[in-house]
Amino acid sequence: MTHPPQNLRIRPYQDTDADDTWQVFRAAVHGTASRDYSTAQIEAWAPATVDQTRWRQRRSSAHTYIACLETRIAGFSDFTDEGLLDMLFVHPDAGGRGVARALVTHVLQEAAAAGHQRLRVHASLTARPAFERFGFTVDAERQVELRGQHLRNFAMSIRLDS
Numbered sequence: 001m002t003h004p005p006q007n008l009r010i011r012p013y014q015d016t017d018a019d020d021t022w023q024v025f026r027a028a029v030h031g032t033a034s035r036d037y038s039t040a041q042i043e044a045w046a047p048a049t050v051d052q053t054r055w056r057q058r059r060s061s062a063h064t065y066i067a068c069l070e071t072r073i074a075g076f077s078d079f080t081d082e083g084l085l086d087m088l089f090v091h092p093d094a095g096g097r098g099v100a101r102a103l104v105t106h107v108l109q110e111a112a113a114a115g116h117q118r119l120r121v122h123a124s125l126t127a128r129p130a131f132e133r134f135g136f137t138v139d140a141e142r143q144v145e146l147r148g149q150h151l152r153n154f155a156m157s158i159r160l161d162s
């Protein structure tokens, strides 16, 4: 198991994190997920511009958590009231050091404390091995259409201890 760096801190999302989380999302998709998806698919997933209002709304309407290394945002994750882990993105500069594990461990604890018995995720090809390491199992393979592109991902889930 990868142990997260000692200076890693997980905290709740604040509205002032909107731009940094967008930058981490873009960097993670273009820098890491690009090994598993075509350029056209990556552009469709994380285009150059975003509807900032919608991005803000989605981050603050979920239970969103930020991973900070010193003062920099290294990654973020969340869960929704519907029991979906919607986002897990780690900046490529901070990849492979246990940041995702720390985030997902925190999200699983918070989701269980909120009364969820199961948490679902739509895992990318890139993230599937990490989710398997965290104990999620594959329920189905999916094809999603995004801005005219078809992307393969996996419906996965994990049972939570209450």
Ligand SMILES: CC(C)(COP(=O)(O)OP(=O)(O)OC[C@H]1O[C@@H](n2cnc3c(N)ncnc32)[C@H](O)[C@@H]1OP(=O)(O)O)[C@@H](O)C(=O)NCCC(=O)NCCS
Residues within 6 Å of the ligand: 001, 002, 003, 028, 029, 032, 033, 087, 088, 089, 090, 091, 094, 095, 096, 097, 098, 099, 100, 101, 102, 122, 123, 124, 125, 126, 127, 129, 130, 131, 133
């Ligand atoms: C997937 C992602 C979040 C992982 O973040 P990370 O901080 O590098 O992951 P960690 O260092 O915490 O590693 C998590 C575990 O997964 C394992 N892992 C990660 N990628 C792996 C791979 N390709 N094959 C095998 N194991 C892998 C690690 O070894 C580690 O296992 P361990 O803790 O038991 O040792 C990151 O690569 C990312 O942002 N990817 C692009 C965006 C994306 O696809 N997001 C998911 C959307 S659903």
